Structures are given as C-alpha cells and as structure tokens.
Amino acid sequence: MANLTTGEAARLDKLSGKAKSLTVGTRIRNLEVAGAGADDLELGESGTAGSLTIFPTTASKGKLVFSATDSNGNDTVTISGPATHTGGDITIKLPHIAGTLLHNGTADQSINGDLDLGASGTEGLLTCYPGTGSKGTLIFKAVDNSGDDAVTLSNYASTGAAATITLPAITGNLMIYESAQRFIPLSMVNAREVSSGDPGNIAVNGGILASDTTPILEAANGATDSMLRITWAATNVDPIALSTPLPPDFNPGADLVFHYRATTGAATDTFKLTLESWFNEGDTKVSDTSTANLSQSGTYAEGTITIANADIPAGAQTITINLFPAAHANDTCLLNASCWFEYTGIALTS
Numbered sequence: 598m599a600n601l602t603t604g605e606a607a608r609l610d611k612l613s614g615k616a617k618s619l620t621v622g623t624r625i626r627n628l629e630v631a632g633a634g635a636d637d638l639e640l641g642e643s644g645t646a647g648s649l650t651i652f653p654t655t656a657s658k659g660k661l662v663f664s665a666t667d668s669n670g671n672d673t674v675t676i677s678g679p680a681t682h683t684g685g686d687i688t689i690k691l692p693h694i695a696g697t698l699l700h701n702g703t704a705d706q707s708i709n710g711d712l713d714l715g716a717s718g719t720e721g722l723l724t725c726y727p728g729t730g731s732k733g734t735l736i737f738k739a740v741d742n743s744g745d746d747a748v749t750l751s752n753y754a755s756t757g758a759a760a761t762i763t764l765p766a767i768t769g770n771l772m773i774y775e776s777a778q779r780f781i782p783l784s785m786v787n788a789r790e791v792s793s794g795d796p797g798n799i800a801v802n803g804g805i806l807a808s809d810t811t812p813i814l815e816a817a818n819g820a821t822d823s824m825l826r827i828t829w830a831a832t833n834v835d836p837i838a839l840s841t842p843l844p845p846d847f848n849p850g851a852d853l854v855f856h857y858r859a860t861t862g863a864a865t866d867t868f869k870l871t872l873e874s875w876f877n878e879g880d881t882k883v884s885d886t887s888t889a890n891l892s893q894s895g896t897y898a899e900g901t902i903t904i905a906n907a908d909i910p911a912g913a914q915t916i917t918i919n920l921f922p923a924a925h926a927n928d929t930c931l932l933n934a935s936c937w938f939e940y941t942g943i944a945l946t947s
Contacts (some may be wrong), residue, residue: 641665715739760944781841781938785827786814788837791919796838804838811835814934829922829930831862836873836921843916844942849909851941855902855918857887858936862929864893870932872902873919876910883908886923897933 641647648664665674678687715721723737739748752760764771789796789804790811796804806814812829816822827837847853855872869887885902892898916938922930 779844779846779940779942781844781940783839783841783936783938785837785839785920785932785934785936786825788827788839788920791836791838794838794919806837812837812930817931825934827932827934829925829932831925831927831929834921834924836919838917838919840915840917843914843940846942846945847913848941848943849911849913850906852906853904853909853916854939855904856937856939857900857902858897858933859891859900860895860897860931861891861893861925862895862931863927865927866925867891867893868923868925868930870900870902870920870922870930872904874904874908875917876913877915880910891922891930893928895931897931 639647640649646664648662651661651663653659668674713721714723720739725735725737727733727735742748786806788806790801790806791797791804801810804810806812806827808815811833812827812835814825814827817824817826829835857870859870861868867890869890872885872887874883874885875881883904885904887900887902889900891900920932
C-alpha cells in the first residue's frame with residue numbers, strides 16, 4: 598500500500614499501482630484526485646464507515662465533516678456541479694440550523710430544526726418566488742426594533758382547518774393586532790320607549806325619547822355638561838328598546854357583554870339594570886341583570902350585563918334588546934346614552 602505522510606501536499610496520481618489509498622487516520626494538508634483517468638477517492642468501504650474532515654484556517658473554529666449514514670437501500674448519493682452553469686466559481690454556504698437539512702427528492706427542501714438567516718448585526722433575508730416567472734417575490738425581512746426582541750410568526754392553535762392568509766395590496770405598513778375583544782357601538786338616542794315590546798302609536802311619535810317622555814332624553818346639565826343621558830324618574834321602570842345587526846365575525850359560541858355607564862341621582866336606593874334580549878326572529882326572550890348595583894349619587898361608573906353563550910343561537914345575526922332599571926322608589930336612574938357590546942370575534946373564511 599502506498600502512503601502519504603502527514604502534512605504532505607499530494608496528488609493521488611503520484612501513487613503507483615492499484616492500491617492508491619491512504620492509511621487509516623492519515624492527515625494531509627491538500628489533496629487532489631487528478632490526472633489522466635484519475636481514480637475515485639473512497640473513504641471506508643461497505644460495512645466500514647469513512648469520513649472526510651476539513652478544518653478552517655483558524656484553530657478551534659470547528660470543522661466540516663462529510664460522512665455517509667445508512668439509507669433504506671444500497672443507494673449512492675452523488676453531489677455534482679450543474680451541467681448548465683457558465684458563470685464563475687460557485688460557493689455553497691450551508692444554513693445555520695440546529696437540526697438536519699433534508700431533501701425530499703424534489704426541488705423543495707425540508708428543514709428538521711431551526712434556520713437562522715444572517716446574524717446579529719448582519720442582515721439575512723428569505724426570498725420566495727411564485728411558480729410563474731417575473732411575477733414578483735415574497736421577502737421575509739427583519740428590521741431594527743427598539744429593543745433586542747424576537748418576533749415569532751406562528752399558526753393559531755385552534756383554527757380547526759387549513760388556512761390561507763392573503764396580504765392586501767397596500768403601500769405602507771400593515772399593522773396586525775390580535776385581540777379577542779371586539780366592539781359594537783350602541784347609541785341609545787335611537788332607542789324607543791316600548792310597552793310589552795311594542796313602540797307607542799303615532800300620537801307618541803312611535804316611542805321616540807324626548808324631554809317629556811318616560812324615561813326622558815336630556816343633557817346632563819345643559820350647556821355646562823351636554824352629555825346626553827336617559828333618565829328614569831323615581832318609580833319609573835318603562836323599558837326602552839333598540840335593535841342592531843351583529844358583525845360577520847360575531848362568535849355565538851362566546852358570551853356577549855353589554856356595557857354601560859350609569860349612576861343614581863341620590864344614595865337612597867340600590868338597584869341594577871335588566872337587559873332582555875332576542876336574537877334574529879322568533880327567538881325566546883332571555884333576561885339578564887347587571888353584575889353590580891349602579892354607582893350612586895351622580896358618580897358615573899361602567900357596568901356590565903352578560904348574555905351567556907348558551908342563550909345565543911348558532912347563526913345569530915341580529916339582536917333586539919329591552920333595557921330598564923329595577924324598582925327604585927326614591928332615586929332617579931341616569932344612563933349615559935352611549936352604550937356598547939363587547940364580543941369575541943372569529944376568523945372569517947370568506
């Protein structure tokens with residue numbers, strides 16, 4: 598067997614005979630397999646592993662190892678240059694991954710692990726091309742943020758089905774905020790006084806609220822505080838009604854919460870508001886009360902009334918409400934005329 602000494606720059610065509618091989622563990626600085634009809638270089642043999650280890654110029658900076666692992670069959674994997682390449686030299690840099698870079702037999706690549714593009718202070722881009730030439734690209738790019746924070750793109754855990762996200766055609770920044778809380782404004786100025794669910798006749802203008810109806814629509818304190826409010830006089834509990842559509846992303850599987858700002862005119866009575874609701878048409882009335890008594894003595898505070906999801910039918914698209922205070926023999930009930938619903942939204946598929 599012909600051997601090469603450690604550190605010797607060598608060409609295998611300098612070796613003579615059929616046994617052009619290196620002894621186990623031989624180290625050399627540079628190696629070329631060349632010459633007329635040059636033989637192949639084999640490391641190991643079937644049943645005995647062989648590997649090629651290459652070190653960089655700087656000590657203790659890692660190494661590149663070429664090695665073969667068992668395949669399902671007795672197959673040969675060949676790495677070769679492109680036959681149609683006509684440019685200059687080609688440099689292939691492997692991605693920084695904590696795992697295995699897999700090739701699935703097509704033009705696609707699978708990465709079993711993490712993929713880092715660039716490094717801190719060095720920009721890296723991920724560029725994706727569509728199937729048709731000259732039709733643009735999709736580029737994933739990181740920009741400087743105010744801290745050294747990581748942003749993660751991930752799927753929603755409870756989608757329940759495959760999803761496709763199409764970005765809108767905009768010139769500018771697309772800001773995405775995820776919140777379960779959605780909002781439906783309710784102007785109680787449009788509410789009508791009702792009796793057993795029915796507005797009054799034309800003689801009472803169909804139940805439109807005014808300064809002489811029960812309840813009344815008024816400013817809190819004339820020009821000094823023109824906030825519109827609905828005022829129930831002491832002992833008055835006439836309901837007011839309002840109907841509104843529900844947004845397409847309304848989730849009937851979650852609670853619907855009515856929000857209001859209200860107070861009492863004095864501190865004698867403690868009472869709550871009652872909300873009656875009907876969804877769509879032909880629905881059975883659901884009655885709910887506020888979670889706490891109204892704030893007293895003219896100090897407005899936010900309150901809520903929850904319609905439980907069990908009382909909301911699937912396919913709910915509209916809601917009609919009746920709102921009125923519980924018994925209050927002495928104090929007025931003062932309701933800010935701007936109320937709202939909060940609900941949990943769902944992702945729309947069309």
